[in-house]
Amino acid sequence: MTTKEMQFAYKVKLALDANLDNLSDDTLQHLSAARRVAMARKKKAVVVRVQQPVLAGAMGGTMSDSPSWLSRLGVAVPLLAGVILFAGIYQHETAKRVTELAEIDAAVLSDELPLSAYLDHGFNAFLAEKGE
Structure with a gap:
């Protein structure tokens, strides 16, 4: 209509x-x-038949309401791999940040200026003028 x-x-x-x-x-x-x-x-309702894929029988299981252990494993493995990947990236970035901070601390401590000079606002102004 x-x-x-x-x-x-x-x-x-x-x-x-x-x-x-x-x-x-x-x-x-x-x-x-x-x-x-x-x-x-009025048109009669049409019944549509759908065939199961051949792959379902080849895997040793059948297409049923409850998923087989193979399909559960197929979901769990990529999920576990993703969690491990994200944990590895987090560890790498944290280690990289710690290394950068350690380098900055080493440079500040090996300098001849006392630490109080870095805390002085006038020293920050002096460094800004010196950079221009």
């Missing part, structure tokens, strides 16, 4: 529902007969 037909059918339905109490018995019988004719012309 097109959208115009659907809108027309909806409007007819609303009009019939609104005036249902005012319809005569002859009209109700005509509407009932028209409904039976329309239902007889």
Whole structure:
């Protein structure tokens, strides 16, 4: 049905529902007969059969409601690999950050200036002017 037909059918339905109490018995019988004719012309439901893939039998299991241990393993292995990968990346980045901080600390401690010079705001201004 097109959208115009659907809108027309909806409007007819609303009009019939609104005036249902005012319809005569002859009209109700005509509407009932028209409904039976329309239902007889309605297309029957089509049953679609789907074949199981050949791969299901080749793996030693069947396609059922409960997943087999092989399909559970197929989900668990990539998930575990992802967790291990993310943990490794986190460890690597943490070690890299610690190494960078240790290099900065070593450079500050091996310098001849006292630590209080780095905390002085005037020294920061001096370094900014020196950098220009």
